[in-house]
Amino acid sequence: MLITVVGLNHRTAPVEVREKLSFPGYTLKDALRRLKSYPVIEGCVILSTCNRTEIYAATLEMDEGINAIWDFLSRWSGVNKSEIKNYTYCHTLYDMIRHTFRVASGLDSMLLGETQILGQLKSAYMDAVEYEATNRVINTLFQLALTVGKRVRTETGIDRNAVSISYAAVELAKQHLGDLNKRQVLIIGAGKMSELTARHLVDNGISGVIVSNRSFERAEALAAQFRGKAVRFSELYKYMESADIVISCTAAAHSVVKAEEMRLVMEKRKGKKIFMVDIAVPRDIETEAGKLAGVTLYDIDDLKTVVDHNLTERKNAANKAELIIEEELEKFMKWHSTQFVIPTVAALKNWGEEIKQKELQRALNRLGDLSEHDEKVVSSLANSIVNQVLHVPITQLKKYALTVEGHLYTEIMQNLFDLEVPGQKPRKQPDQVETEKHRMIK
Template sequence: MHIIAVGLNYRTAPVEVREKFTFAERELPDALKALMGTKSIMECVIVATCNRTELYAVVDRHQLCGHYIRSFMEKWFKLPREHFTNHLYMYEDEAAIRHLFKVTSGLDSMVIGETQILGQVKSAFLQAQDMKTTGTVFNMLFKQAVTMAKRAHSETMIGESAVSVSYAAVELGKQIFGHFNRKTVMIIGAGETGELTAKHLYANGAERILVVNRTFERAAQIADKFGGKPLSLEEAIQKLPETDIIISSTGSEGYVLNRSQVAEAMKRRKSKPLFMIDIAVPRDLDPSIAAVENVFLYDIDDLEGIVESNLEQRRQEAAKIDVMIAEEMAQFEQWYKTLGVVPLIRALQTKAADIHDETMNSLSNKLPDLSERELKVIRKLTKSMINQMMQDPILRIKEMAGEKRAEEAMDIFVKLFALEELAESQQQAGNYPAQAAEPSNAASAKPVHKQAGAPAFART
């Protein structure tokens, strides 16, 4: 088996590319089913946020998995692969696991150390688990990654500085206007990002906050927290002429505001500037709005680097988290290496139990006068003897599974105890097999952006 991660993010693809590869929330169950049905994939999780789309998978043929996953993306998004291949990255085994740990702890985020991604990865994993697209490996790996990220944020100061995408949007507004006093601010979208944006604006002196949302009740909840006013989208369009700053972060699949609506509003603003920030993916604001005179439009990619002064401390704390990640990876590696001995141990236990049952049946036939109590005592004692005899071999094979010659040790273990048939039946019953044979034409496949270096634990 191999663990891989394939995706694109804010580093490898601009927003106009990323927005073509987003999964609507209602689509994710079907997408997980389709990805799980892709050849060679044994487990899968899809992590989709405004800054990244990543497909995690346990595969049995890593040489061809890049091809299979690109084919899935090509079919799902209805785009030829030449339109996105250059934006993809692919990590295998150790590199894929390290990448997941960095993502959950916020070290791979646009704003280093942000915590929102942790909840997003956890939700993605739980949804995949509900859809039964995870199994032995990912159930362990993702739980460990989430737990490690929580510990990283509690034991370091990585999250002390108030930086996030919403914070960066507010900082950009301050650079343009200097302050928010006597400014009318419109927030479109009342999700988590919208609420954080309202919080930062309120803390920075915004006196009039308009909250726009498809669900009016949700807009009212956010507006009440910050002394704002809830609006429907239709009401918001009417309020455009008196709005100075617009920050939009909805999950809409189309533009919330177009050029003609903004151009009409600007006629009534009498040349007063309008500052607009689009932090949604796909974008909420028609990019052609930027051509309207006195309108200053920014998208999520423009925010990178705005909070640079607040990130130095987080970078120092990130070094501490890197050490934590290395420790967690070592623990997972040890568990992963011993995974392959599970079918062997269960096979040995099954064989011992069968021998014990046969012996007790024979004893009952040969000594029919034994009482039920006597049989019970004998059964207990003989079972204890067998368990004690198996204890050391099981302990040793677990230890040897983590060594360099693990595969040879497991082969010897199988031959010594004549477990060939039982071990095979245990694997077929649901335990992962040893390394799957590679197809003869595997060498011809070239995974995209493959990370250099042999994986530390490609075999179970």
């Protein structure tokens, strides 16, 4: 059983192509059914996110399997097959396994080490199981991939360091304030960065969200997303008196939070500290405000320094993750190779047994009446000859099964002994095997 993945992501295809080749959740059952209907596809999983679409498949024959996936994608999306080939990548055999493990570990994501992909991969697999699209090889691969993804995060901490500006702001707030539960944040500005930061804060336990913006309607719209409160810009300083965190990111051409006004705010807070983050360029908060007693102020450059440091830490963690992946890859390779070779070994033994029984019976018939002892001697001789003749081929086949070309040696063995192996592709002709051997060597 051979395995492959065909896919496209943010590096290989623009969004207008990715959206055509996406699979919303409500379409998955039908999509998996159609893909599984191709005779060469034995098992499959479809992973579809905003940044990637990948089809993982177990197939009886590699080239036919890949072509079947391209054909399926073309028929599903209406995009010409040749165009799909231009935007997709394809990994086979052990490169496919390594790729799957890297995806699960967040090493192939736009944001190195991100955690969301592991849940998405699990959901894709569970959907495929529910719709009866998987087989034993796919099940084993994905169960191990999910384990690898969890192990990488546990042992390397690759997802512990914030590598986005908005999330870095939240991490700094947690460092200064500790638990964010029952804390209140004042968001100044209602743009995308403000929304992302507010979302991260809410995910980390912030209980109160106040949004202020020059356009009150936009403030209301953003506050509604988090069941927060919108306040008019003229009331900004009033609500700073009770806020624990202030995040400011407007498009103003000048500062909107003045140092003198902040001094008055801090007097009314009576020593209660405030944590402020200025993400805007030009800056929203006057630098002098950060020098007031009880005020902690970070600007965009401070956050970039944190992000750069954290990104370095994630890259170091990624190096450790690659070692874990190679370790787990070796385990799966041994399992997969063994699964591939066992039916061939069984078929070879059956072949030898059939010849032995036929020739043994012929010899016994010619020898006439023999004593029970003599029959046992002849039978033992036949067993010994067959076992010794097959010992070296079987031993060598098991040895080569652990190499990248293991499946090729198995097919050659099937051809040499004219074996019929249940559940596997009919044997290739000699010229086909030789062609594939040259391709593998290259």
